[in-house]
Amino acid sequence: MRGFELIDHTADTGLKAYGRDLKELFQNAARGMFEIIADVETIGSGAETSIEVAAPTREGLLHAWLTELNYFSITRREIYRATEISEMNSSHIKAVAVGERIGGGGIVHTEIKAVTWHDLYVKETPLGFEAQVIFDL
Amino acid sequence: MIHLNRVGDAIWEIPRQGEMRVPARIYATEAMIADILADKAPLQAMNVAHLPGIVKYSLAMPDIHWGYGFPVGGVAAFDIQDGIISPGGVGYDINCGVRLLASKLDRAEVEPRIKDLIAALFYLVPTGVGCEGNVPLAIRDEKKMLTGGAQWAVRAGYGSDEDIEYIEENGCSPDADFSRISDRAMTRGRPQLGTLGSGNHFLEVGYVSEIYDEDAARVLGLFPGSVTVIIHCGSRGFGYQVCDDHIRLLSHAAANFGFVLPDRQLACAPIRSAEGEHYFSEMRCAINYAFANRQIIASRVRDAFQETLKKTPNEIGLRTVYEVAHNIAKIEKHSVDGVLREVCVHRKGATRAFAPGSPEIPAAYKNIGQPVLIPGDMGRYSYVLAGTKGAMEQTFGSTCHGAGRRMSRRQAKKAAGGRSITKELLKRGIHVMASSLRTIDEEISEAYKDVAEVVDACVLAGISRKVAQLKPLGCIKG
Numbered sequence: 001m002r003g004f005e006l007i008d009h010t011a012d013t014g015l016k017a018y019g020r021d022l023k024e025l026f027q028n029a030a031r032g033m034f035e036i037i038a039d040v041e042t043i044g045s046g047a048e049t050s051i052e053v054a055a056p057t058r059e060g061l062l063h064a065w066l067t068e069l070n071y072f073s074i075t076r077r078e079i080y081r082a083t084e085i086s087e088m089n090s091s092h093i094k095a096v097a098v099g100e101r102i103g104g105g106g107i108v109h110t111e112i113k114a115v116t117w118h119d120l121y122v123k124e125t126p127l128g129f130e131a132q133v134i135f136d137l
Numbered sequence: 138m139i140h141l142n143r144v145g146d147a148i149w150e151i152p153r154q155g156e157m158r159v160p161a162r163i164y165a166t167e168a169m170i171a172d173i174l175a176d177k178a179p180l181q182a183m184n185v186a187h188l189p190g191i192v193k194y195s196l197a198m199p200d201i202h203w204g205y206g207f208p209v210g211g212v213a214a215f216d217i218q219d220g221i222i223s224p225g226g227v228g229y230d231i232n233c234g235v236r237l238l239a240s241k242l243d244r245a246e247v248e249p250r251i252k253d254l255i256a257a258l259f260y261l262v263p264t265g266v267g268c269e270g271n272v273p274l275a276i277r278d279e280k281k282m283l284t285g286g287a288q289w290a291v292r293a294g295y296g297s298d299e300d301i302e303y304i305e306e307n308g309c310s311p312d313a314d315f316s317r318i319s320d321r322a323m324t325r326g327r328p329q330l331g332t333l334g335s336g337n338h339f340l341e342v343g344y345v346s347e348i349y350d351e352d353a354a355r356v357l358g359l360f361p362g363s364v365t366v367i368i369h370c371g372s373r374g375f376g377y378q379v380c381d382d383h384i385r386l387l388s389h390a391a392a393n394f395g396f397v398l399p400d401r402q403l404a405c406a407p408i409r410s411a412e413g414e415h416y417f418s419e420m421r422c423a424i425n426y427a428f429a430n431r432q433i434i435a436s437r438v439r440d441a442f443q444e445t446l447k448k449t450p451n452e453i454g455l456r457t458v459y460e461v462a463h464n465i466a467k468i469e470k471h472s473v474d475g476v477l478r479e480v481c482v483h484r485k486g487a488t489r490a491f492a493p494g495s496p497e498i499p500a501a502y503k504n505i506g507q508p509v510l511i512p513g514d515m516g517r518y519s520y521v522l523a524g525t526k527g528a529m530e531q532t533f534g535s536t537c538h539g540a541g542r543r544m545s546r547r548q549a550k551k552a553a554g555g556r557s558i559t560k561e562l563l564k565r566g567i568h569v570m571a572s573s574l575r576t577i578d579e580e581i582s583e584a585y586k587d588v589a590e591v592v593d594a595c596v597l598a599g600i601s602r603k604v605a606q607l608k609p610l611g612c613i614k615g
Contacts, residue, residue: 008545010176010203037266067381074374075324077267102267109573110335110615111266113377114229117384117401118205134205136229136377137336137546 001127004032014119014134018127022058023085025122025129026065026093030083033066033115034099036135037073039107043081044100051083054092058122062131065093066115074111077102110137139179141170147199147598148531151179156397157186161195164532166594169586172543173201178208184399185213189407190220192473192480196532198487199594200541200586204228206402209486212535215408217468217479221396222413223405224383224420226483227466231380231420232427233338233371234305234462235510236435237521239357240442241454242364244344248566248610250445254342255568255611257441262340262434263332264615265572270331272433279327283315286425290432296439296457300432302499304460305489308428314418319382322419326375326426331433335576335615338370339515340434346518346608353505353523353604357458365607366455367512367519368434371464376423383416408481417466424465431460458521459499459508463488463538471533482533490524490536490601498524509601513540513588515569515580515614516562519607520592527599536601540588546579553578568611576614 004017015032019025034040049072053064073079080099087094102108113136122131141149144162149170151161161182165173173179178201185207186195192214201210206225215221247254263270274282282289287308288301301308333340345363348354359365372379387404390412398404406412435457442453466483473480491497491507498507506523513519528534544552558577562569571577595601 006547008547010178010542010545011209012205013546071321071325071378074267075321107573108266109575110579113336114381116205117225117388117404120401136205 003028006032006036009134012135012137014132017131018129020128022129023088025131026062027083027085029062029066029131029133030069030080033069033112033135034080036110037112038079038109040081043079043106044104045081045098046100046104047078049076049078049097051095051097052093056091058090059120061091061093062122062133063115063117063120066133069097070112070115072097079106079108112137139174145598147594151183157183159186159191159194161186161197163197163201164594164598164600165199166590166597169199169590169594177203181206181208182211184403185211187399188213188215188221188223188403188405189396190216192216192478196535198535198537199591200486200537200539202541204485206400207483207485210537210541211485212483212487212532214471214480214482214533217408217481220408220481221405222408222417222466222481223403223483224380224387224416225402225404226485227380227420228464228485229377229380230371230464231376231423232462233464234427234431234460235512236368236431236460237458237510238366238435238438238455239359239458240364241452244362244364244610247342247364251342251568251611254441254445255570255613257445258340258438259570259613261437261441262613264613265335268332269328272331274327274330276323279323280315282330282429283422283425284313285309286428287432290429295433295436300435300457303457304428305462308432310421310424312418313421313425315422317415318419318422319378322375322378322382325378326373329373329375330430331437332373333370333434333613333615334373335572337580339612339614340438341367341609341612343367343519343607343609345605347606349603349605356502356505357508357521357604358456359458359521359605366438367510368431368438369512370430370434372423372427373430375426379419379423383419387412420466424462459510461488461510469533471529480533482535484535486538487535488538489534490522490528491534492524492526492529509536511537511539511588511592514582514585515609515612516565516567516582517588520588520603521605521607522592522595522601523604525599525602528601531598532600536595537591540585540591542584543586544584549579549581549584550575552583553581567609569614571614573615580614
């Protein structure tokens with residue numbers, strides 16, 4: 001199963017993420033978001049940040065998850081190559097994001113202004129879960 | 138398939154249908170309309186027509202393209218009494234806008250030094266992801282900046298009072314209230330003041346390549362060959378966070394207000410509600426952040442010219458021609474079917490274009506109309522337009538804001554594959570420096586509509602007139 005794919009949007013960029021379960025779906029969506037921001041393969045793993053988010057719906061949780069990661073990425077000046085979700089239910093996530101500080105040698109391209117609500121969805125598929133997110137670049 | 142009626146030389150109407158409260162109108166030439174219809178943007182213009190209190194039409198300028206919520210290029214006015222304000226209708230980059238500076242220098246004086254000048258600008262104006270702005274800012278100062286905008290920046294030593302006169306709103310939105318601003322907005326905003334950001338933001342050095350209206354160009358101080366600078370950026374992470382905070386607050390409130398929204402990104406509140414007023418007052422803080430940001434960058438531009446060209450400020454004479462906002466909501470008075478009404482005009486990727494005689498225009502420009510600054514892509518040209526009576530009558534005094542993308546970033550990267558876009562531009566005499574090579578590929582000329590067509594559509598529809606064309610010598614990007 002592919003983790004994610006970027007989708008064409010005229011002004012901005014979006015992604016579709018896939019996962020056998022919600023945990024994998026959310027980790028893949030995070031990976032996809034940082035692939036838009038940077039060449040993730042070039043990012044090291046010297047920095048760790050704890051993330052905890054809550055929201056009442058699956059879509060709201062995905063929005064909060066990506067928004068939180070982007071907020072920490074910008075304010076701590078870090079790019080995350082991976083996330084490890086340790087606890088998750090339908091309205092709450094606890095995780096650790098691993099990456100490196102901007103300027104640490106990794107190739108960084110663009111900032112994401114925000115995770116939009118436009119055409120955002122999380123749905124079940126025969127293989128597991130699929131989600132779509134459009135970012136404002 | 139969306140059905141369109143042609144109602145003017147460059148105006149197309151989508152009739153009211155379903156829950157639309159008003160028709161949607163798209164400004165475009167016949168040659169442009171097929172491309173526009175292939176995009177999702179017309180559907181977004183129809184979605185905006187669903188919003189409560191919308192007056193006359195949901196409008197889309199010729200640079201319309203698929204955005205999120207509102208289309209990019211969208212204009213909508215809402216009645217002040219029963220209408221709404223929508224954070225998504227302003228966008229994340231609140232008061233993203235354009236400043237045009239014109240100098241006393243001729244192209245021939247600057248061209249031989251352009252490489253060094255671009256390098257100096259790249260050094261003095263931080264760009265790209267994670268850039269920080271070298272503007273020392275205590276929390277107390279940040280709060281003063283949020284209420285003072287460009288006027289605060291001048292008091293802090295960046296530029297002069299003369300700049301202020303030539304900025305929309307005189308560079309300061311009144312009634313900005315930071316008392317409930319989120320810590321996150323303050324944290325994101327503080328280190329980023331004086332930075333350009335990434336994506337389509339840029340700083341360009343160019344020259345006046347063509348004059349269409351000699352009188353107006355003379356009034357604006359634009360002469361053939363004179364060197365110009367365009368600054369395109371906005372309110373950085375501060376504005377993004379304010380928008381994000383309020384969309385989250387309002388997405389829960391929609392049900393309370395009894396609104397049924399076709400897109401969650403259109404979350405909104407009645408203008409006359411606690412939620413609406415809360416957003417309005419914090420949006421104004423972000424408007425002021427962007428005004429201060431461009432004022433500081435303009436001051437750094439002057440430093441770069443002086444350091445590189447070893448000339449005095451007076452010899453260089455870099456003066457603000459005008460500064461416009463193109464992601465904003467404002468309370469304005471407009472004549473609607475012969476009656477003067479107070480409305481909240483949302484311009485999402487659209488520029489105010491007030492007619493000659495409007496009291497909001499600087500005294501020196503009263504007879505020519507408000508200057509409108511329309512940047513094109515990296516490789517071609519940009520335009521200076523002026524507002525018209527037609528804009529006041531048709532579009533709540535609004536016009537286009539840029540070229541508008543026609544390719545997604547992925548398509549653009551594919552088109553740029555195997556080419557060196559920097560070298561191609563250099564061959565044409567345009568020096569580009571960027572934090573990311575991928576950004577240059579994503580921003581190739583072909584990714585954008587020809588801004589000349591966009592401008593011609595506005596002229597044909599009567600919502601702007603052409604004053605001058607500018608061509609690039611070099612630019613810096615994120």
